[in-house]
Amino acid sequence: MEALNAAHDYPPGMNSGDALRERRAESKYLQSLVRADAAVLGEMLACEIADHWVTHGVGPTWHELWSSDRSNDWWQYTLGELPDHRLARNPTFAILDKLGWIASNSSSRSLCTGRRFHTRFHGDHVSSATPHAVGFLVARFIGVHRRLHNGESPGWPEIAATQADAKGIPLFFNALDGHAQQRWLHTQGWIRLVDNQLRRGERAKSETHRRSKLKRASATLHAA
Structure with a gap:
């Protein structure tokens, strides 16, 4: 062959x-x-x-x-x-x-x-951040919410109403838009579903670990 x-x-x-x-x-x-x-x-x-x-x-x-x-x-x-x-x-x-x-x-x-398919009709009403950035922000919110609420996961209404990019532009048009994008977020490892509850995915955990290492390395460099 x-x-x-x-x-x-x-x-x-x-x-x-x-x-x-x-x-x-x-x-x-x-x-x-x-x-x-x-x-x-x-x-x-x-x-x-x-x-x-x-x-x-x-x-x-x-x-x-x-x-x-x-x-x-x-x-x-x-x-x-x-x-x-x-x-x-x-x-x-x-x-x-x-x-x-x-x-x-x-x-x-x-x-x-992917994300672009879902946001193509919303124009400037939703963030133009990369899927990587959006995935990390969503996963981080889920993790923080669970820590502050005794392991209770947020729903899409909470995520859509509160989450925005660095410029303050919402990540999702509404809760329905957020839920529609759940599949690609799950597919790419940013989130996972456990008993229908949103959790951070393995990719999100790896990215958090990577950013923590970079932050520690930067702090060490500045202290030297």
């Missing part, structure tokens, strides 16, 4: 170094197309994911999303053809994940809509 793949990637008569450079250049070009129209493609694929959850109760596989009509239509319109998935699929999904259109973890069919 490795020999067959090599023969496909580097046909006879083509220098492997030249082939590698050509493939890298093509991959960069495809990524530039995705970034230039990420809002359109992101919304299209997020809608595909949302429809799949409504119909099947789980997310689509990466292959199903890549092979969907919405994906094909965008590539046909933008490029004139569907590009080699080995060059374009992973970078495309990585870009859309970073921008918050989609979210996933290592679990099968975990692919779900």
